[in-house]
Amino acid sequence: MDPTDGKVIKPMPKSGMSFDAIKEHLGKLEMPDPYAHFARAFRGPQDVQDVGKYAYERFMSDNGFFSLYLPYMQTIEQEVIAMGVSLLHPQENSTGNFTSGGTESNFSAMHAAREWAKINKPNVKNPNIVAPYTIHPSFQKGAEYLNMEVFTTDLDENGRGVAANIAAAINDDTVMVAASAPSWHYANIDPIPEIAAVASNAGLWMHVDGCIGSYISPFLEKLGQKLTPWDFRVPGVMSISGDLHKFGYCQKPASTIFWRDAQLQDYHYVSIDDPFLGPYKMAGFSGSRSAGPIFAAWAVFNYLGEEGYLRLTQRLLELKAKFNDGVNSIDGLRMWEVDVFPLHFHSEKAPTSEIYQGLSDKGWLMLGLVEPEAITIPIDPALTDEAADMLLADLREITETILKDGGGKKGNIRYG
Numbered sequence: 166m167d168p169t170d171g172k173v174i175k176p177m178p179k180s181g182m183s184f185d186a187i188k189e190h191l192g193k194l195e196m197p198d199p200y201a202h203f204a205r206a207f208r209g210p211q212d213v214q215d216v217g218k219y220a221y222e223r224f225m226s227d228n229g230f231f232s233l234y235l236p237y238m239q240t241i242e243q244e245v246i247a248m249g250v251s252l253l254h255p256q257e258n259s260t261g262n263f264t265s266g267g268t269e270s271n272f273s274a275m276h277a278a279r280e281w282a283k284i285n286k287p288n289v290k291n292p293n294i295v296a297p298y299t300i301h302p303s304f305q306k307g308a309e310y311l312n313m314e315v316f317t318t319d320l321d322e323n324g325r326g327v328a329a330n331i332a333a334a335i336n337d338d339t340v341m342v343a344a345s346a347p348s349w350h351y352a353n354i355d356p357i358p359e360i361a362a363v364a365s366n367a368g369l370w371m372h373v374d375g376c377i378g379s380y381i382s383p384f385l386e387k388l389g390q391k392l393t394p395w396d397f398r399v400p401g402v403m404s405i406s407g408d409l410h411k412f413g414y415c416q417k418p419a420s421t422i423f424w425r426d427a428q429l430q431d432y433h434y435v436s437i438d439d440p441f442l443g444p445y446k447m448a449g450f451s452g453s454r455s456a457g458p459i460f461a462a463w464a465v466f467n468y469l470g471e472e473g474y475l476r477l478t479q480r481l482l483e484l485k486a487k488f489n490d491g492v493n494s495i496d497g498l499r500m501w502e503v504d505v506f507p508l509h510f511h512s513e514k515a516p517t518s519e520i521y522q523g524l525s526d527k528g529w530l531m532l533g534l535v536e537p538e539a540i541t542i543p544i545d546p547a548l549t550d551e552a553a554d555m556l557l558a559d560l561r562e563i564t565e566t567i568l569k570d571g572g573g574k575k576g577n578i579r580y581g
């Protein structure tokens with residue numbers, strides 16, 4: 166149901182329900198696995214979930230509001246940041262902040278760039294950002310909040326941004342260039358070295374949206390996959406986002422925003438000297454927040470270590486091969502070639518939106534892309550072979566039926 170469709174009227178109950186009644190009610194709402202797998206992506210296997218859950222529950226009532234001050238919490242948050250940035254070829258003073266998700270991480274970079282430009286580009290009147298058109302909508306959302314504009318540019322034939330197009334779109338009010346490593350849309354890494362060189366030459370802030378890639382690409386590279394360099398080893402990259410709650414396999418909501426240099430981080434902080442309450446400075450946009458996700462991220466990082474992440478990356482590559490073989494063997498379906506994740510496929514014979522609807526009718530909760538139409542398979546290491554086989558079998562049956570009997574209903578493909 167579209168949440169904007171109807172107004173729910175429910176007064177506060179006069180007396181409370183029993184815990185058992187609450188469990189029963191909520192239990193009935195839970196969507197069944199594996200059909201709802203993608204509502205819960207991205208998760209590690211059960212043991213990793215258990216470790217994160219333990220730390221989360223233990224610290225969920227502690228207020229992350231105090232993470233810049235209270236030593237036990239500050240140490241844990243700083244260790245998560247240090248472990249995270251260690252994956253990204255950090256410079257001597259590279260650092261970061263813990264945020265609530267990719268949207269906040271990208272927002273933080275945009276905000277910092279806007280503040281940085283007040284000092285470094287004082288003639289800017291209406292700050293804008295230039296990015297390939299696959300840049301995630303969190304940038305347009307952030308621009309609304311920050312009174313900025315986003316100009317998007319055309320891609321090459323493989324769905325990657327083009328440095329020359331970015332260069333052509335920059336104007337006197339541009340403060341930031343942003344690109345993806347990878348984009349959700351094509352799961353390909355933009356040519357970050359070329360784009361960062363354009364940004365540097367124009368004296369602009371360069372941000373890499375690594376929400377998907379920051380916790381998987383380093384391990385893909387260690388396993389021998391050749392990827393375009395995209396992290397702090399690329400000169401000119403000033404900030405990188407990286408979602409712990411995607412391929413970090415940490416409990417939601419959790420992400421990181423990394424700064425090439427601690428001096429850039431200064432533009433992130435908003436310090437208020439409140440005449441009544443005293444100094445007010447937070448790690449990110451939130452005030453009060455649960456410390457649960459911070460402790461959970463620390464626990465998951467330490468539990469998995471590099472070896473664990475490599476093992477889970479290997480598992481994802483097995484699942485990728487399984488879906489590549491399985492989907493491509495169905496008449497008319499084509500998996501897309503991707504640098505990283507997620508996986509997408511489209512149909513060359515039956516309309517993709519009808520296949521999407523067929524999957525929904527069988528109970529599968531899937532995501533997709535509107536232009537060009539595609540169905541997304543956001544695999545994670547919690548997806549079992551049995552579940553993957555069930556999905557592939559349903560996909561085969563649905564596609565064959567549509568091809569044989571003609572069109573069904575078109576589904577309303579959406580990303581989120």
Ligand SMILES: Cc1ncc(COP(=O)(O)O)c(C=O)c1O
Pocket residue numbers: 265266267268269271301303345347348349374376377408420
């Ligand atoms: C490339 C990219 N950036 C940013 C985001 C936003 O992340 P979140 O949903 O955690 O706010 C996403 C989410 O899918 C993404 O794929």
